[in-house]
Amino acid sequence: MPVIRLALFCALLGLLPAAANSQPAVSQAEWIDALRRGGHVIVFRHGATYPDQADTDPLNPANVAKQRQLNDEGRALAKSIGESMHKLGIPVGQVQTSMFQRAVETGTLLGFGEVKASPDITEGGLVVTPNENNRRAAALRKLVGVPPTAGSNVVIVSHKPNIMDAFGKDWFDVREGEASVFRPDGNGGHTLIVRIQANEWSKLAQTSN
Helix, strand or coil: CHHHHHHHHHHHHHHHHHHHHHCCCCCHHHHHHHHHHCCCEEEEECCCECCCCCCCCCCCCCCHHHCCCECHHHHHHHHHHHHHHHHCCCCEEEEEECCCHHHHHHHHHCCCCCEEECHHHCCCHHHCCHHHHHHHHHHHHHHHCCCCCCCCEEEEEECHHHHHHHHCHHHCCCCCCCEEEEEECCCCCEEEEEEECHHHHHHHHHHCC
């Protein structure tokens, strides 16, 4: 029994770093100031969509009519998030998105200029090989590990499966429109700074100096 208890205790200790990384100890004022200075990668899950729609031609992202789309709330919140980020003085130098329209539209409505769509951050799901899903997860992690141009941040708009595959089970509850702010370490790695729900940005813009 003592051996079993010791093994269980060690296993639980092994889980602690992941749990700690999911709840960074940083104040609101600190991470807002950090974003104003730039040097971060902000990974959004696309905005709110119609739950009764599905991607019925997932291998053809150009077939927009056969995709799940942003609903009115998703469009309004994406626009509001961008306006709030502008009010907060958060600079964005580049916006990269999935090739699916709900991600492209989310990135466009943020209002930081032209978006660049890439298959590297496009949802694959069950229609691509496990190897391709793994490649996309590695590609997203690599993007998050690249420091942005000095004085700016990079925005990436992707999907729940990609985010979970790239960053782990702590993102199983990532919501539509949620943002995860990462700081690249300059060596290909990254640190999670904060996770922000879609409806929190307007409150931040109202209360932050």
